Amino acid sequence: MTRAWRPLVAQIGAETYMTLRRGETLLLTVGIPVAFLVFFSTSHVVSTGRESSVAFFTPGILSLAVMSTAMVSLGIATGFERGYGVLKRLGTTPLGRSRLLAAKVATIFLVEVVQVAVLVPVGYGLGWSPAGSGAGEALAAAVLATVAFGSLGLLMAGLLRAELNLAAANGLYLVLLLLGGMIVPLAKLPGSLAALARALPAAALSDAFHAALGTGGAVPVEAWAVLGAWALGAAVAASLTFRWE
């Protein structure tokens, strides 16, 4: 391993270790998505208006999983690291900001791989048979959404005190869960609320996943536009407001 990579690889290792060791993170990123997928696919609490509810819920829960990891888990952890002075201390090591952020991004993707590895078999076990435009588009949507949600998480972590950030991230998670077309189909929402929801990154991601991994059809252009705009806007806002102390 060459010198320049050693700090980055060590940081990714530490970030991954800490992420996977945090009970509440595992509950949020794996436990809740699996429980939701099984519960909603096997009960009829929410009617999806489709023949197979698992065809709706698997892509929906996969988008929930991306949001949980990139926004909630990253945002809360980063907020506490700032509160504990960890980020400040790292500021006087040779690690550097770019490698720290790169390690955080890499860790999110690693956790997302774990989530997919758990959720996809569960979905198949429940009878999911994807017929969409495919994994390539889903991957592109996941990357854009990860940037958008990750930046939102960092934006809040930079603006709010750790405890307030914890509450805000969880609150936003709940709102986006309900308005994101992940569990409640957007068609079931009142018209004006559905219109608002469509402008948010959660619904754009679940639209993209539903098209790519669900019932078929191309990812709507609007979904790409909304995801792209949030990714760009939130990343710029996060980089302008982020504080290390």
Added chain:
Amino acid sequence: MPAEGSANPASPDHQDVAVACTDLVVRYGARTAVDGVTLIARRGEILCVLGPNGAGKTSTVECLEGYRRPSGGTARVLGLDPVTDHRALVPRIGVMLQRGGIYPMLGPRRALQLFAAYYELPEDPEALLDLVRLGDVASTPWRHLSGGEQARLSLALALVGRPEVLFLDEPTAGVDPEGRLAVRDVVAALRQRGRCVVLTTHELAEAERLADRVVILHHGTVVAEGTPRSLAADAGGSATVAFGAPPGLDVAALGDELGAPVAEESAGRYRIAAAATPALTATLTAWLARRDLTLSDLRTGRTLEETYLAIVGAEEGGDAVGHDGSGGRGRRAGRGAGR
């Protein structure tokens, strides 16, 4: 590197100078925290920055660490600007923050291994664990360590990159005796290896033990500077003698005998307001001997603590101790909250 400089060692550009502030000013909005501080620390030297809370100690040190851009004047570490030359400087300095700074989930071994990976030629994490005596709790997450263990880990992390200059902010605040001993040993060893240590502290006894030189800050300015001994002399401390003996001596009778006032400052701690002449010492020991009392120690001049209180107290009109003691420990208690 030799500890003693040759040509004009007081110049901030001299090669022996590891740390230098010149007319440093730090403002937070309308408030001026540091108001024209000039100080120097050389290689192989331990500089203690003392002062009550709000004196500007941390602001000064944070300029040197590159956390803060000075509002005026300059800060240089190893000849580099801590802000603009940040990347070149950070591999050569070690920092121990006053509180936290460590991932709460990581134990000492993992934390040291992680930090070791940041540096070109790090210390061996296992050797550092031994040095700061954390071998027994090497796998205990930081948040479950005692305050003293947390401070020792923080110190070890500051050492892992073999720094040429070490900044320690309150390294012994709320630290157990074992931790103090570890800090003291490590700092003394660093001086021998020609490293420069800049430490801020409230704990004057600690500063007196460790420091080669002391700078006392007050309201953002340097009010005194020198070796602990020279400071005591400047503050008029040389004209007193302190001694320890059983409590409750008849100080009036002793004072008559010595021809100078004697006060019992605390139980068993006495001070004579006179210079330590051979005659005075002889009279004191004879007086005690006649009463079969043991002299437990005898010291001329003042301790650094007494000197500090005299200097800061004079600046302040008293009450330097009052806001002094409220340092790190109280805030430490709040840290465990959350999650």
